[in-house]
Amino acid sequence: MTAPRITTRTGAxxxxxxxxxxxxxxxxxxxxxxxxxxxxxSADSGSGDGDVTLNFxxxxxxxGEERAEAIIDTYEAANPGVTIKLSEVGGTADxxxxxxxxxxxxxxxxxxxxxxxxxxxxxxxxxxxxITEGVEPVKDAFADNVWDLTTVGGEIYGLPQxxxxxxxxxxxxxxxxxxxxxxxxxEEYATAAEQIRAADPxxxxxxxxxxxxxxxxxxxxxAGASWWESDGEAWSVGIxxxxxxxxxxxxxxxxDRDLVKVEPxxxxxxxxxxxxxxxxxxxAASWAPSVIxxxxxxxxxxxxxxxxxxxxxxxxSVPFLGGSTYLIPEKSKHAEAATKFASWLxxxxxxxxxxxxxxxxxxxxxxxxxxxxAEPPLLMPEQTDFYELTDQxxxxxxxxxxxxxxxxxxxxxxGDALQQAALDGTPFSEAFxxxxxxxxxxxxxxxxxxxx
Numbered sequence: 001m002t003a004p005r006i007t008t009r010t011g012a013x014x015x016x017x018x019x020x021x022x023x024x025x026x027x028x029x030x031x032x033x034x035x036x037x038x039x040x041x042s043a044d045s046g047s048g049d050g051d052v053t054l055n056f057x058x059x060x061x062x063x064g065e066e067r068a069e070a071i072i073d074t075y076e077a078a079n080p081g082v083t084i085k086l087s088e089v090g091g092t093a094d095x096x097x098x099x100x101x102x103x104x105x106x107x108x109x110x111x112x113x114x115x116x117x118x119x120x121x122x123x124x125x126x127x128x129x130x131i132t133e134g135v136e137p138v139k140d141a142f143a144d145n146v147w148d149l150t151t152v153g154g155e156i157y158g159l160p161q162x163x164x165x166x167x168x169x170x171x172x173x174x175x176x177x178x179x180x181x182x183x184x185x186x187e188e189y190a191t192a193a194e195q196i197r198a199a200d201p202x203x204x205x206x207x208x209x210x211x212x213x214x215x216x217x218x219x220x221x222x223a224g225a226s227w228w229e230s231d232g233e234a235w236s237v238g239i240x241x242x243x244x245x246x247x248x249x250x251x252x253x254x255x256d257r258d259l260v261k262v263e264p265x266x267x268x269x270x271x272x273x274x275x276x277x278x279x280x281x282x283x284a285a286s287w288a289p290s291v292i293x294x295x296x297x298x299x300x301x302x303x304x305x306x307x308x309x310x311x312x313x314x315x316x317s318v319p320f321l322g323g324s325t326y327l328i329p330e331k332s333k334h335a336e337a338a339t340k341f342a343s344w345l346x347x348x349x350x351x352x353x354x355x356x357x358x359x360x361x362x363x364x365x366x367x368x369x370x371x372x373x374a375e376p377p378l379l380m381p382e383q384t385d386f387y388e389l390t391d392q393x394x395x396x397x398x399x400x401x402x403x404x405x406x407x408x409x410x411x412x413x414x415g416d417a418l419q420q421a422a423l424d425g426t427p428f429s430e431a432f433x434x435x436x437x438x439x440x441x442x443x444x445x446x447x448x449x450x451x452x
Contacts, residue, residue, distance in 0.1 A: 051081040052334045054341055055109035057089045057099075075344065082337060096122060099329065103127040108329035110338035113161070115324050116149045117214065120228075121405040122327065123152045129328040132156045134339035138347030141364045148400050149363075150325050153232060157327060159346035160363035162355060164285030164322035165393040166218060166308045169292065169379075171280045173302045174203070182306050186250065189309045193259035196280060203278045207263040207270060208255055210418035213411040214321055215284070220244040221319045221401045223311045228404030234449035235404060239414070240429070240436040248428040255422060262422050271295040283308060285321040286361045286390045289377035303380045307393060318393065319401040323363065361390065368394065406442045413438040 072084040087109065089095050096118050102108045103125075114122070122128045132155050139147075142160055150158035170182060175192075178199040183189040193205040209215070217227055225243035229236045238244065254260045261279065263270050273279045275296045282288050286305070293300060308318050326342040328335050345351050352367030356374045361367075371387035380386060404410070417431030443450050 051083075052337050053083040053085055054111060054334055054338050055085050055087065056111040056341075057087050057095060057109045058113040059089050059095060075341065082341070084341065099127055100125060103329065103331060106331060108331045110328065110332045110334050111342050112327045112329060113324050114158075114327060115322070116158075116320075117403040117407050119150060119157060119325065119327070120152055120403045121407065123157055124405040127330055128157050129330045129332065129335055130155045130157060131159075131328055131335075131339050134328075134336065135159060135343055135347075138343045141347035141352075141366065143365060143394070145394075145398055145400075146363045149320060149323065153230075158325035159342045160323070160325055161346045162323050162360040163363045163394070164287055164320050165361065165390050165397055166222075166283070166285050166318040166321045167288070167390065167393055168306045168308055169282045169284065169288040169303055170306065171277060171299075171302055172304045174277050174280045178203075183309045184307070185313050186309045186311055190250075190254060190259070193254060194257075197259055203280060204259070204261040204273075206260050206281050206283065207265065207273075207279055208251060208260040208422065209263065209265045210422050211264060211415035213415055216247070216414065216418075218319045218321045218401060219247050221399050222308075222317070223247050226402060227410070228402050230402075230404075234451045235443055236452040237404070237436055237439050237443070237450065238452065239410065239439060240433045244432055245429045248432050252428040255428075256425075266291075266295065275299060277302075286393075287322060289379040293377065293379040297378075300379050301381060304383050305380065305386055305389060307389070307396075316393075316396040317398050318396060319399040320397055404439070404443075405448070406439060406446070409442045410435055410439050 072086065075084060076082055089098060095112060095114050099108065099112055099114075099122065108127075112128075119128075135156055138159075146160045146163060147156065149160050149163070150156055168182070175182060178196055180192045180195045180199070181188070183192045189205070196203050196205050220227060220239075220243060223243040223246065225238055225241050225247070227237065227239050227244070229238070251260075255262060261273070263273070263279075270279065274292060275298065277299075282292065284291075289303065289305065292303065307316060310316060326346055328338045328342065332338050347364050349364075349366040352362035352364035353370040355362040355367055356371060361371070368391055372391065374387055375381070376383050376386040414431060414435035417434045418428060420426070421428050421431045440450050440452075
């Protein structure tokens with residue numbers, strides 16, 4: 001079977017690196033001059049009471065508490081009367097549930113970090129603030145397709161922090177050794193998978209991880225699917241639409257022919273096979289090199305990045321995969337000061353440039369520009385055009401991936417169903433259909449109107 005021809009329109013050290021595909025350190029260094037430009041030299045509490053403490057929830061203080069405190073000290077020194085209180089919370093699921101509980105108790109923080117896919121559910125729940133007017137000073141700091149990640153119903157609800165331009169990370173040495181060309185389409189990817197298995201029966205082009213929900217959502221979007229849509233009054237669900245089913249059938253074919261290895265990511269087995277040159281690529285995003293380097297540092301110099309294979313030859317459009325944003329809770333007592341602080345974190349030149357040393361790809365344009373003169377990732381030190389390539393991929397990332405208000409249900413249901421299908425040899429398409437019905441049922445149970 002070939003790829004669907006669809007016209008398109010996104011150890012502990014290893015786990016930390018994997019989480020950082022969605023994460024951002026709880027602060028960034030900046031100059032007093034720039035902070036003054038963004039905050040009017042002194043953050044306004046929005047309540048006229050002068051001194052203000054901003055409670056900031058984040059799930060990753062990568063770099064250590066000492067660096068985080070130094071970062072916050074820089075902001076506080078430039079903004080007399082403003083104190084930033086950091087709280088480390090869990091990943092997006094934990095953060096979202098804690099924020100909902102805090103909203104009910106009227107004890108919300110002032111700035112919250114979540115993944116982009118959590119945003120719609122929080123907007124629908126009414127717990128985060130429309131900050132369209134508040135971010136106007138940094139509106140030009142991000143490209144339109146990056147702002148799309150935090151826009152719901154035409155309004156902006158978050159400051160984009162880090163982004164995940166999708167790409168293919170692959171073993172240059174093994175591809176060359178086995179005489180396999182780097183695939184530019186998913187049809188070529190299937191061919192390359194065949195060639196690798198024929199040349200080395202112990203090797204695979206990649207693993208197939210059934211629980212990687214965001215990957216399948218991005219694959220389907222690249223192929224033309226839209227898993228959630230809303231007209232403001234009702235939701236439609238398309239997880240079992242034609243494009244999604246063709247994507248499911250494509251991966252089913254690779255699994256059935258033993259051309260990809262059914263293996264979750266970052267297991268000891270997966271790590272060992274990456275180190276041994278038995279898993280030769282990973283279709284993910286620009287954060288993948290840091291994850292691979294964390295589990296296989298001795299393979300550095302043997303990898304490279306390339307554009308993600310295309311469903312339709314000649315169409316480079318892809319969605320983003322992963323990344324996080326800063327939100328301002330609706331009940332924050334210091335929303336204006338919080339918005340200015342988050343704008344500095346995400347949109348300042350110094351702030352976005354600092355991300356380059358944190359295994360994150362900055363969302364702001366200044367950070368993107370700075371990458372072009374940065375050293376390549378440690379995994380691929382000889383690929384001096386890595387960030388030029390990534391920046392071009394970002395420009396091509398024009399497919400908006402709309403998330404619905406019950407992503408958690410979709411993730412659990414689809415992941416479990418795909419896992420079982422892979423073990424039982426049953427059709428993957430049935431897993432997508434199962435997820436479709438579960439999502440619709442959950443929406444209706446929650447009181448939403450569903451048109452499909």
